Amino acid sequence: GVLDVAVGNDVYQGPTTATESSTSPSGGNLEAIAPNTAPVSTVVSDVNDTTTVTLTATPTVNENGTITYTATLTDANGNPVTAQNGPVTVTLDSGKTITIAAGASSGVLDVAVGNDVYQGPTTVTESISTATGGNLEAIAPNTAPVSTVVSDVNDTTTVTLTSTPTVNENGTITYTATLTDANGNPVTAQNGPVTVTLDSGKTITIAAGASSGVLDVAVGNDVYQGPTTVTESIASASGGNLEAIAPNTTPVST
Numbered sequence: 001g002v003l004d005v006a007v008g009n010d011v012y013q014g015p016t017t018a019t020e021s022s023t024s025p026s027g028g029n030l031e032a033i034a035p036n037t038a039p040v041s042t043v044v045s046d047v048n049d050t051t052t053v054t055l056t057a058t059p060t061v062n063e064n065g066t067i068t069y070t071a072t073l074t075d076a077n078g079n080p081v082t083a084q085n086g087p088v089t090v091t092l093d094s095g096k097t098i099t100i101a102a103g104a105s106s107g108v109l110d111v112a113v114g115n116d117v118y119q120g121p122t123t124v125t126e127s128i129s130t131a132t133g134g135n136l137e138a139i140a141p142n143t144a145p146v147s148t149v150v151s152d153v154n155d156t157t158t159v160t161l162t163s164t165p166t167v168n169e170n171g172t173i174t175y176t177a178t179l180t181d182a183n184g185n186p187v188t189a190q191n192g193p194v195t196v197t198l199d200s201g202k203t204i205t206i207a208a209g210a211s212s213g214v215l216d217v218a219v220g221n222d223v224y225q226g227p228t229t230v231t232e233s234i235a236s237a238s239g240g241n242l243e244a245i246a247p248n249t250t251p252v253s254t
Helices: none
Strands: 016-020 040-044 050-057 060-062 066-074 088-092 097-100 106-112 122-126 128-133 138-141 146-151 156-163 172-180 194-198 203-206 212-218 234-239 244-247
Touching: 050 088, 050 128, 050 146, 066 088, 066 097, 088 106, 128 138, 156 194, 156 234, 172 194, 172 203, 194 212, 234 244
Parallel strands: 050 138, 060 146, 156 244
Antiparallel strands: 016 040, 050 066, 066 106, 088 097, 088 128, 097 106, 122 146, 156 172, 172 212, 194 203, 194 234, 203 212
């Protein structure tokens, strides 16, 4: 007589062996039945099944925040698949890697987000490049990119005025306006110039891509004895796609 037994399918590499043996036959009006208990084995060969690895990311974060990337393994029906006999290594387009540990169906990677002084949110995009391991027959990366919007946290850029300390009559005073961040590092104007207006009404332009600008002012001459002092300071500053500009209003003298 025969018995048909359906064989299952899994997503893991390597053949499996199904073993069976006879235990206690009876019936048939036979005086004595002696079972041959020697086991019989069937090797079940692989039919490769695809496991998909999909990337998700935190949708929005503030500057100085953290983006969490999650890589998840699923079968053709969308059910979770666990890595077996070792981890799955998921490599992102940026070169970063996510590890899905043996026995787990997902892994995470936290990426710190920087901060800049410029206006407007920025978008960080990432996707899966490759995935290997986990004793899986076939891994198909879902290469659809995921994006995170990084929202502004306003950072102050300081604009400071300096001037030529001494000049002769009929000479020239050079005023320089310089952009710096909270640590004193140079900041460049972006997507347009910064216009610095002085108390006298004169203006200094800091061009896009530059961190400073200059203004030359001619000095007159008089017939009277003794030096004179010319004082100037910043009244306002705007532009350069900067989140916040704080004029250093300390006057400078020549």
